[in-house]
Structure formats: structure tokens, C-alpha cells
Amino acid sequence: MISPARSWREAPQRYRLEAAKCTGCGRVCYPPRVVCPSCRGRDFEHVVLPREGNVVTHTVVRVPPQGFVEQSPLTIALVQLKDGTRLMVQMADVADPETVHAGMPVRLEFRRINSDGEAGVIYYGHKAVPA
């Protein structure tokens, strides 16, 4: 379970897809990092990721964790966005997981990710949907 404080801290990346671009080597990190994994630079500028991309690879979770049971089977995909950035996301609006394939065009949509039960905070972010 994500704490409300963590969800609040991560809102820029979860809600607006804000990533960190290393001013030294240009590598885009999503989620943002403190140190660039390529050149170990510490200076970043904010960039907003494009919302269109393609599936690189995917897997289907048929025994999902608590909180995701009603969405079973869950399709989780590694998606490469138009700018080359890769991110791991849940897929939504997939009628049949068998139709998901490498290269499949997708776009990121704002969706409910999880919630802390019926009374707790609702967590939002992005999921990939068939384009």
C-alpha cells in the first residue's frame, strides 16, 4: 500500500508523467532519479513524457495481488514511448490479453491505480490502453 504522503510526493511523475532529463548526457529517467545512471550527473531538467508508444514486451498476471482481483487477468507491459523512454505499466481496456503483442501501439491514459480500501486514499496514475 502506498502512503498518502508518498502518493503526494510522486504526483508530478504519476499524474503528469514528469521525467528528469540529465543536463550532462541527455538521458531521460522515469521515474526521476537523483543521480544519472549513465554519467552520474546530478543536474536534471524536468521534461514531460509523450503519451504515445509501443509495447516492447508484456506478461499476464492471472493470480493478482489484493486490490487487483476484480481486474484479473492483469496485463503488465514494458512500453517504449515515442521519445525512447521505457516504462513498466499496467494495461487497461484489454478485452483479451492474447491480443497484446510486441510492437502494439498504445497510449497512456489517466486511471485509478489502487485505493486504500473503501475508506482510504485513492491512487491515480497512468495505464497503457490500446491506441
Add this chain to the structure above:
Amino acid sequence: MTVGIIGYGAFVPRRRIRLEEIAAVWGADADSYRRGLQLHEKSVPGKDEDTITMSVEAARRAFVRSGGVDPAEVGAVYVGSESHPYAVKPSGTIVGEALGINPEVHIADLEFACKAGTEGMYLAQSLVKAGEVKYALGIGADTSQGAPGDALEYSAAAGAAAFLFGADEERILAEVVATYSWTTDTPDFWRRAYMHYPRHGSRFTGEPAYFRHITNSARGIMEKAGLEPEDFAFAVFHQPNGKFPIRVGKRLGFTMEQLETGWLSPWLGNTYSGASPMGLTAILDVARPGDLILLTSFGSGAGSDSFVFRVTERLPKVQELAPLTRVQLDNDKIHVSYGEYAKLRGKIRMAE
């Protein structure tokens, strides 16, 4: 000062349930419902779709059509819905954050049964007109529920429409020519605190509620603006089912040709706060410069907001920049069974 819509967008969830699927569970006669309500199917929100997510997506489309409005310049966000995900915590705060509008912005959630969307549009255009804000966003969105087996279950659907208002002449897509509201205390439909499903006055929801308010509001704005039904290219009314909007439109003197473009309910259902605003997006998708559009919402309780819009030369240049409403309605549908629908809508009691 001329104020108008400078960006608009709609969001339709992909899932649908057919009327027969619902009728079969309750032993109802699907044909008589189809004839009586003129409904074929309705949209169903996924487990991860709610008023906030649909509002964000509809508003993003409005920004795409706005010709590059900076979200930080939006001074007001109003989300109208009767299905805000939180009882206490405004949907608008999350919508504003996701769109990059926060923090210098006035945000409020609105509720007035099915007309909360047009309330937001009214406030948004009024603040721009008053010079208080440069741009304002009015959204109507709902994931409403009818009680299982109730007539409302055949129509209660999900969707959103968002409208960005501004006064930059070069950005205006449809100028606001007139506004008018007509409101009374009419207990036709309500939901008390902590109740999961609404209650309604059955046939009382027709003549004294829906028809009386829409008729008076539409006649009122036409009189105020000095216009007759034949002056309009399009008219759209609140659509709680397929039958009512056509009946009230014809009663007011409109033709099927004027009514059918914004008539989404037979295949979409009643998206409550999103209903007539989504119909307006379908009209804006095809309207031509100079066209006059009449919009009259209806919210139980009860009241109707009316708007007259005049389309500008710019509209055709932006129509194709974002997904068209009819395209969303007609394509990429995922039909679900009643069992799946019951699961998605939280009608199945799960383990703690």
C-alpha cells in the same frame, strides 16, 4: 467582451452492456424497454475509471483543441458530477494537478443531479466574462448507478465532457450568445446521505420535472436571444433515455435533423452530468461556421441551464485534433456480461 468555448473534449469508456443483458437478469421484456426508452446499450466504466479519470482525459482533449493554452493560465476549474469519488476531497484538485493547472486556480466540485456539468460551464464562462480569470474549465462527468433491477439501471452510464472558456478572439470556437436558467423545488429524483442508490418519483420524473423545466428554459433563452427554433442548426437536450430528448425537442418545434447529431443516449445511455455536454461535443465535431446551437440541460431537484452558441471560423480547424465523440461511441467497444458489469460496478460483495 466576447466569451466562448476555446477548447472542448469528450471521453467515452470502451465497455458497453446491451439492454438485453440487463433485462434477462431481471426477467424483464427487453423489447418493451427498448421501445419505451429507446435504448440499445450503455457505457460501463472500468474498475479504474471514475469521474476524475474521465475528466482528466476529456480536459486533455479540450487543451489539444485550444491552440496551445498554457494550463497554468487557467484560473478556474469546476467539475460537475453526482459521482465524485470522494465524499470529502474535491475531484477538481486531482484534475487540476494532473492537467498542470494548480496551484493558482479557483477549484470547486458541483452537484445538481444531471445538470452539474452545465453549472460548471455557466460559472466558467461567467468568470471569464467578468474579467476575473483569463481561462476557465467546466467539466461534466459521471459514473452513475441505478439500483439493480430498477428502470434506471438500463440507462445509468459513464462519460465526460470538458469545455475550456476564454475571451481571446482568435481562439474562440463557439461564442456564448446567451445563457438562461430555470429552477424550482421539484422532488423528482434524489439520493440521501450514505445511500448507495438514488430514488425517483417514477412517472413524476416526466411532465412536472424533465419536460416542464427544459421547455421553460429553452423557451426562455430563445425569447431572451430573440431566436426561433428554425434559426438553429442544432439543438441538444438532457438525455436520460433515448425517448425524452426527441419528444421535448419536437414539442419545442425542432426537427429530427436539428436533434439527431447530439442525440447520443440510445447507444451511450444517460451520462448524467456529462449527458447534454457530451451531446454538445458531438455537435461541435461537425458544426460549421455561423451555425447556432441550443443546449438545455436538466438536473433533478430540479432545474435547467440553457446556452446559445454561435460557431466561429476556427472550429473546423480543430475538430480533428482530438478523438471525435461519435468515433469513440461507435468504435473499440468491449461488450460485457451482466456478471462482469456487476463486478465492475461494485455490486458483488467481496471478501474483506
